[in-house]
């Protein structure tokens with residue numbers, strides 16, 4: 523098992539000549555887990571950490587796939603570092619980060635594609651709580667790319683008995699499903715922390731999905747993708763599990779803790795905190811209604827309490843369930 527972020531590891535044996543090489547950048551919870559998964563699939567895996575001794579250049583040399591699993595705040599600097607090294611144009615870049623860039627509002631796959639326009643870029647996203655996968659429990663995920671051959675190569679590289687990998691051709695939808703559900707997971711944690719019950723939770727998640735779809739389709743995603751593993755699938759996983767860091771943030775806020783206190787106690791990264799801020803900016807720009815995410819935003823900013831957020835959502839103007847259903 524991989525248990526340190528401070529070293530670069532060769533996870534497979536030294537007989538790398540006949541094996542395909544995957545380099546995983548970022549040895550946090552998700553990067554370490556994905557390195558273990560690729561090793562289970564019998565590939566040669568290198569796990570690179572910024573704290574390790576091996577240079578990035580040496581770690582990515584001859585890699586067929588470079589997978590980035592760093593948190594959002596590290597994406598641009600990792601891109602810049604990889605860009606300073608020549609990588610052949612057939613090297614596949616896989617991004618597993620679930621976040622939005624606070625400067626540009628762009629997704630990680632868009633940032634990678636802008637930096638490497640000639641390289642195939644694949645998004646990995648799905649209901650994938652790292653701890654369960656580390657414990658070898660079965661899970662399914664999606665590799666999404668406009669380049670089918672690249673998605674298939676990544677699928678083959680990571681699929682194993684306990685990790686079932688699907689492919690699709692909607693990278694932006696796949697990426698936004700996994701990213702936007704982190705905001706909803708904060709709301710779900712609040713809902714459970716306040717003990718609002720099963721009906722409230724079902725109502726919350728069901729009404730949150732159209733918010734995700736409205737934003738996603740405005741950015742070019744297909745609405746169908748949000749009903750797949752990376753959308754609805756990841757909503758179900760993250761919004762119902764105390765393993766989720768985003769859920770833990772909401773749960774802690776519902777206990778009356780401040781955001782600072784919650785984040786101090788948290789193990790790892792809760793991307794939903796930053797994503798909420800970027801999402802609200804995006805929604806304002808595009809004039810897209812996102813009432814649930816908007817309440818999460820107010821809460822994170824300290825502008826309302828969890829109880830006030832619930833009241834505000836329940837007191838909204840009454841409306842039809844689906845837009846335009848009574849139009850001719």
Ligand SMILES: NC(=O)C1=CN([C@@H]2O[C@H](COP(=O)(O)OP(=O)(O)OC[C@H]3O[C@@H](n4cnc5c(N)ncnc54)[C@H](O)[C@@H]3O)[C@@H](O)[C@H]2O)C=CC1
Pocket residue numbers: 527548549550551552553571572591592593594595596597599600618619620621650651652653790791793
């Ligand atoms: N942990 C999980 O269950 C899952 C996490 N994800 C996503 O994967 C991403 C990473 O999550 P975790 O591994 O859980 O977070 P983590 O907090 O455990 O690890 C983040 C990693 O990013 C690295 N990093 C940050 N800035 C960097 C920089 N400038 N240069 C190089 N490395 C840098 C850190 O050193 C650390 O190894 C997040 O976007 C998260 O949403 C996706 C699916 C599952």
Ligand SMILES: O=C(CO)COP(=O)(O)O
Pocket residue numbers: 620648649650651652700704707756759760765766767768769791792793
């Ligand atoms: O994305 C995840 C599961 O698919 C992990 O969720 P958290 O980042 O909330 O822990």
